[in-house]
Amino acid sequence: xxxxxxxxxxxxxxxxxxxxxxxxxxxxxxxxxxxxxxxxxxxxxxxxxxxxxxxxxxxxxxxxxxxxxxxxxxxxxxxxxxxxxxxxxxxxxxxxxxxxxxxxxxxxxxxxxxxxxxxxxxxxxxxxxxxxxxxxxxxxxxxxxxxxxx
Amino acid sequence: xxxxxxxxxxxxxxxxxxxxxxxxxxxxxxxxxxxxxxxxxxxxxxxxxxxxxxxxxxxxxxxxxxxxxxxxxxxxxxxxxxxxxxxxxxxxxxxxxxxxxxxxxxxxxxxxxxxxxxxxxxxxxxxxxxxxxxxxxxxxxxxxxxxxxxxxxxxxxxxxxxxxxxxxxxxxxxxxxxxxxxxxxxxxxxxxxxxxxxxxxxxxxxxxxxxxxxxxxxxxxxxxxxxxxxxxxxxxxxxxxxxxxxxxxxxxxxxxxxxxxxxxxxxxxxxxxxxxxxxxxxxxxxxxxxxxxxxxxxxxxxxxxxxxxxxxxxxxxxxxxxxxxxxxxxxxxxxxxxxxxxxxxxxxxxxxxxxxxxxxxxxxxxx
Numbered sequence: 080x081x082x083x084x085x086x087x088x089x090x091x092x093x094x095x096x097x098x099x100x101x102x103x104x105x106x107x108x109x110x111x112x113x114x115x116x117x118x119x120x121x122x123x124x125x126x127x128x129x130x131x132x133x134x135x136x137x138x139x140x141x142x143x144x145x146x147x148x149x150x151x152x153x154x155x156x157x158x159x160x161x162x163x164x165x166x167x168x169x170x171x172x173x174x175x176x177x178x179x180x181x182x183x184x185x186x187x188x189x190x191x192x193x194x195x196x197x198x199x200x201x202x203x204x205x206x207x208x209x210x211x212x213x214x215x216x217x218x219x220x221x222x223x224x225x226x227x228x229x
Numbered sequence: 230x231x232x233x234x235x236x237x238x239x240x241x242x243x244x245x246x247x248x249x250x251x252x253x254x255x256x257x258x259x260x261x262x263x264x265x266x267x268x269x270x271x272x273x274x275x276x277x278x279x280x281x282x283x284x285x286x287x288x289x290x291x292x293x294x295x296x297x298x299x300x301x302x303x304x305x306x307x308x309x310x311x312x313x314x315x316x317x318x319x320x321x322x323x324x325x326x327x328x329x330x331x332x333x334x335x336x337x338x339x340x341x342x343x344x345x346x347x348x349x350x351x352x353x354x355x356x357x358x359x360x361x362x363x364x365x366x367x368x369x370x371x372x373x374x375x376x377x378x379x380x381x382x383x384x385x386x387x388x389x390x391x392x393x394x395x396x397x398x399x400x401x402x403x404x405x406x407x408x409x410x411x412x413x414x415x416x417x418x419x420x421x422x423x424x425x426x427x428x429x430x431x432x433x434x435x436x437x438x439x440x441x442x443x444x445x446x447x448x449x450x451x452x453x454x455x456x457x458x459x460x461x462x463x464x465x466x467x468x469x470x471x472x473x474x475x476x477x478x479x480x481x482x483x484x485x486x487x488x489x490x491x492x493x494x495x496x497x498x499x500x501x502x503x504x505x506x507x508x509x510x511x512x513x514x515x516x517x518x519x520x521x522x523x524x525x526x527x528x529x530x531x532x533x534x535x536x537x538x539x540x541x542x543x544x545x546x547x548x549x550x551x552x553x554x555x556x557x558x559x560x561x562x563x564x565x566x567x568x569x570x571x572x573x574x575x576x577x578x579x580x581x582x583x584x585x586x587x588x589x590x591x592x593x594x595x596x
Contacts, residue, residue, distance in 0.1 A: 097379070097383035098379070196537060205385045208382065216464065
């Protein structure tokens with residue numbers, strides 16, 4: 080779903096197709112879902128972000144506006160993806176939003192320790208879910224001005 | 230020596246002292262079939278003489294023959310299957326009754342030490358089991374938190390989309406059924422969340438400080454404001470002594486009790502909710518109470534009141550998950566207090582609780 084010039088607004092790392100569809104549904108409603116790249120696991124997320132493997136021909140300085148990252152992912156989990164993104168000077172400035180089912184305090188604390196920009200518990204209540212998807216898209220795509228890549 | 234925490238170290242030291250005490254030159258310490266310590270002889274020799282050990286808690290002397298002749302003194306440790314066997318060479322002095330009495334006293338000291346070690350080992354093993362059970366429980370609630378919520382979100386999400394965006398194309402009864410799916414999904418979501426909150430309570434550390442009880446009540450009422458909106462409800466707050474508790478947990482107690490009081494008085498023309506405190510028994514400080522003039526309940530079921538998922542009202546009459554009072558119960562218990570209730574059907578209910586011992590209470594932390 081990347082735009083013709085290859086720009087991606089949102090990189091969504093989500094292995095649950097239901098959550099993906101529900102989030103996209105809301106983003107679409109507010110025309111925020113034009114350029115969403117969905118990847119299914121932590122390994123693919125890292126390949127995408129660092130332009131290796133399947134995404135070797137991508138430009139690493141071409142940042143998504145925001146990464147929506149689930150914590151529980153196959154192969155490499157969200158916390159590890161977050162750690163690598165925030166450790167690398169090339170990708171450190173990309174805003175990362177943890178979007179997860181986990182209400183565990185230790186996940187939250189670990190995420191903030193690793194430098195996450197926002198942490199959102201996916202609500203079971205759909206109205207709340209819509210609200211988070213909408214404000215999330217609005218905030219990170221329209222309001223937040225990301226710093227220029229170093 | 231008798232405070233040693235491990236059996237082998239205790240056996241080794243006990244044997245050394247016994248050798249010195251008796252002036253023998255070698256020996257071993259056996260517990261049942263296991264030789265725990267050897268002094269001045271090889272393991273083979275000790276194994277060969279093992280048959281001498283472990284026969285009763287009396288002291289006996291066994292001639293071993295040989296040239297020069299050797300003698301074994303077998304000291305059974307009272308109330309245990311352990312014994313110390315001491316082997317004397319040709320220069321071992323002959324034992325008198327005084328020496329035998331000392332040795333007997335010494336044996337019972339060692340036996341006490343051994344028993345202590347056994348208890349410590351038992352406690353250590355139990356603690357390890359508990360810790361592992363705790364970790365399992367944690368992993369379990371983590372799984373619930375993540376894996377159970379995901380399918381619920383899908384059920385609720387897609388049902389909502391159908392209801393909101395496709396309602397016009399659906400027959401009325403189909404919309405009704407969808408609404409039921411959604412209501413049940415929401416209810417299950419609440420159950421999962423409440424259950425998680427409940428299980429988290431057991432693990433989280435108490436952060437106690439002196440709290441103005443009145444502040445906790447006020448904050449609880451602010452949170453509950455949406456539930457009293459548009460209702461004729463009188464809320465009376467009496468004098469409340471300060472207490473030493475975890476402030477967030479105390480607030481949770483009042484939120485749950487007041488929310489119940491507000492809910493179960495919902496069908497009263499003039500609902501009345503009262504919060505107060507009265508003197509309690511000398512050893513447990515003041516008794517706080519939350520009283521309402523609502524639906525009450527039959528005291529015959531009072532013992533079920535604080536169980537998880539226990540409800541004393543039909544969900545058609547009063548909504549709820551049946552976890553609120555279980556949470557209150559656990560919080561009060563963790564503060565070393567008690568909780569109980571008095572009620573009559575249709576004449577309201579009063580919940581009493583104490584918070585004694587908050588200062589002494591410490592959470593066992595898993596290693």
